[in-house]
Amino acid sequence: MPDRGMPSGALRLLFLSIEEVMGKDGIKAVLNGAKLSHYINNYPENSLEYGVTFGEYGKVEQAVEDFLGPRGARAILIRVGRELFRYSLREQSALLGIAGNALKNMPLISTQAKMKILLQQIVGAANKTVNQPARLEENDEAFLVVIDKCMCQWRPKHDKPCCLVTVGTFSEAMKWLTDKPIEVKEITCLNNGADACRYQIPKRLPEEA
Numbered sequence: 001m002p003d004r005g006m007p008s009g010a011l012r013l014l015f016l017s018i019e020e021v022m023g024k025d026g027i028k029a030v031l032n033g034a035k036l037s038h039y040i041n042n043y044p045e046n047s048l049e050y051g052v053t054f055g056e057y058g059k060v061e062q063a064v065e066d067f068l069g070p071r072g073a074r075a076i077l078i079r080v081g082r083e084l085f086r087y088s089l090r091e092q093s094a095l096l097g098i099a100g101n102a103l104k105n106m107p108l109i110s111t112q113a114k115m116k117i118l119l120q121q122i123v124g125a126a127n128k129t130v131n132q133p134a135r136l137e138e139n140d141e142a143f144l145v146v147i148d149k150c151m152c153q154w155r156p157k158h159d160k161p162c163c164l165v166t167v168g169t170f171s172e173a174m175k176w177l178t179d180k181p182i183e184v185k186e187i188t189c190l191n192n193g194a195d196a197c198r199y200q201i202p203k204r205l206p207e208e209a
């Protein structure tokens with residue numbers, strides 16, 4: 001499959017998030033494992049130009065999994081995704097069109113309505129900025145983020161959904177917004193032959209303890 005361009009800044013953000021979770025030596029080992037050692041101490045620039053590819057991004061996710069083993073990598077990749085959301089919110093919310101605290105503190109609208117707005121903003125950023133076609137659907141119980149092109153298409157086949165960084169990103173977005181742990185699941189994955197990667201985000205918040 002021909003590779004697909006993405007902004008240099010998106011791959012840079014993945015590297016920074018991995019570095020935050022796994023340390024400097026961790027990201028070095030991952031980049032070596034991905035055969036992308038030219039990026040060691042030389043991250044892609046913080047730019048929206050399409051200077052890198054989906055294939056490279058997928059290779060790096062795969063290298064984390066290969067380095068830690070699929071079981072060990074699971075929690076780490078989710079943490080990387082959480083870090084990625086926090087970093088985006090802190091550094092790039094204006095750029096990505098994410099309202100941040102203005103949305104979180106907005107009076108008079110329900111938490112569920114705020115969840116929808118934030119998910120729409122993230123989907124908008126994926127479409128406009130990341131070159132990743134995405135849309136938001138919903139049913140009575142859940143929001144569904146549907147992604148039609150994903151880095152996982154350039155990774156070796158898995159028998160389960162494997163886009164854990166994205167699971168982490170949506171988990172952290174919902175946690176940050178609602179102050180509750182919301183269980184995000186990837187229910188279908190392009191990597192396993194599905195027509196799209198689909199993330200299910202329950203509308204009902206977990207009951208307070």
Ligand SMILES: [Zn+2]
Pocket residue numbers: 150152161162163188189190191197
């Ligand atoms: Zn996927």
